[in-house]
Amino acid sequence: MREIGNRSKPSKLPQSSKANIKNARVDEGEHRRNRTLILSAATAAAAVIVYYLFLKGGVLRSFRNTMPVGDDRAFDVVDIPGKGKGVVAMRDIEVHPYICIESDSSPAQLLKSRLRNLTPSQRDEYYSLSYVHPGKHLKSLSEDDITLAIFQTNGISAGDSVGLFPRTARLNHGCSAAFNSVYSWRSREGNLVVHAIKQIKRGQVDFFFSFEDPEMNSNLNIQQELLTTYMDTKRPRHERQAYVKSNYDFTCTCSVCSLPEVESRTSDKRLSKMTDLYQTFATWGRGEIDGITASRIAKDIWELGEQEGYWSERGRLAGDVVYVASAHSDERGVLAWAHLARKWFSIELGNDSTQALEMQTVLNKTRSHFAWGTRYPQLIELPAHVG
Template sequence: MGLLRRAVQRGELILREKPLFLVPNKVHTSPGALLLSKLSTLSPRQRQQYYNLSYVHMPTNLEEGSPEYNEALALAIFQTNSIAADSNSGIFPRTARLNHGCSKAFNTIYTWRENEGALVLHALRQVKKGEELLTVYFDTKKPRDERRHYLKTMYGFECDCSVCSLPDELSRASDDRLVRISQLKSQFGTWANGEITGQTAVSLAREIWRLLDEEGYWSERGQLAADAAWVAASHSDGQATRQWAEVAQEWFGYELGKDSAQTQEMRKIVAQPMSHSVWGTRGGERVGGPGIALY
């Protein structure tokens, strides 16, 4: 992984990877001992893949080769490189070697498919030959100082991606957009408790989309459109439900794959808006469709 040998198109599947092993997110035994047990079941080549991964937060007061050292090393590697897989976390050696980029800097997104037992990696946008593949390690819709502090603390490096390297004035403008997106998403979420109308919620979705465009942030759009379709269906706005579902289908196809369950579900909603599981569960309201250039 790293630099591309050829160009890839937005939505293209770059990688499908099975885990070396999975570990439950909640364990009731020594994590280090559990990891050593998992490692003992791997082939020599697979164990080498594991121990070749980078790590941070390794205690310095342990004797190399001691049982305590071996457990601590296994745990440090896992904590640095593990990826969530529903109720588990796993080690995916190729994906783990992808570097991080904030906001518009990252150009790939990975998702776990439980039914396949695999992680899939898709291109969020067109990536040119020779360009580095970057993913995202956490939610980067935060100011630069907060992002850098988190990455330094958790992964041991100071981010110098294209967004974190912006001149101060441009960085502040980017930070303002990212913080505003998070704030608007929180406001959008209050619709679930009946605090805002469906029309207001959809208006917020449009504003979030506009800011995502302005920032060049390509991720999370499928879910945003699907959430807007949910609001529209709840209020029995068939036209808006179909329009938002069309957008969700398109962007889920880029982010998760055209064969993903989410894309297929949106395809059904486009064909029959009234088949949405929440159709008519709120009072009737014309909430409105996307109404902006979404492609």
């Protein structure tokens, strides 16, 4: 029986994965985990490990450009005060269409030949990516050090391997309600796909700076930044900020981390409660709670997410309740939760994703779910929300 409540999803390469890069797909709460990148004499050895994991394993992909979807002017990479570069909306972006589809550059070739096989513009694009600095105790970095540092900071898990996606790597981090975009690896096509999970309006911003020159303020407030998340942000502000500072060397000032103290504490309580509820929800798989309790917990998680503005992971949550309803032979529950799961899998992963298509199959034939009838019959609770 598969475990329910597992929030695994593609993530940037955890810094702890120097010697285990192919394990970059991680479980809930372990996204982008462990220590800040430290480069030293061990860098050369780490590069050799990376080379053998990728080159010897045959995981070689050519460098291909981002494939624009629809109007390529929907977003652009620009300089953002205090952040370096970021991705901003050039027009209104609706929920759920692909924002971009990107094929990965080959980290094996980058590390093996130090980018010599790439065009000058591709090399410039790679070297313009940010990386976590190694510490002030090192006076200088070699080209190999910088190449490896960029890879370790910007690498994104792609199935059983890791790739570099230069455009997606420009997406800055936001916590909880602040992030509006998610990405997923499509193994069938060999592409990373970025989706908008919220409407992204041109004319709104999620970063806060003030300049003496009114024209600079005017120019700043014409686009909303596209933000993804580098971690599981269902945790208090001080933990989130400590994590990104330790692992990515910046202090998060997203709209959620910038909330006034009272509002921030309220947000922290919601997020911590969601984490606790997910852990309890997962105990259904061990038979510690029944289907009614599991579905009630899922509804509570959904409601807290609605209050918080945390819309990520909804497809997986609803899909897990489909599993519960099927196991308890509840056709009514299967249909209700499968509608939600299909909708949110389509938003987060695409309507042609494996998960969305699986939910459509269940909707077409309710008893087709592999878990059907594996537990005692029970009518679970139906979702309170239709969206």
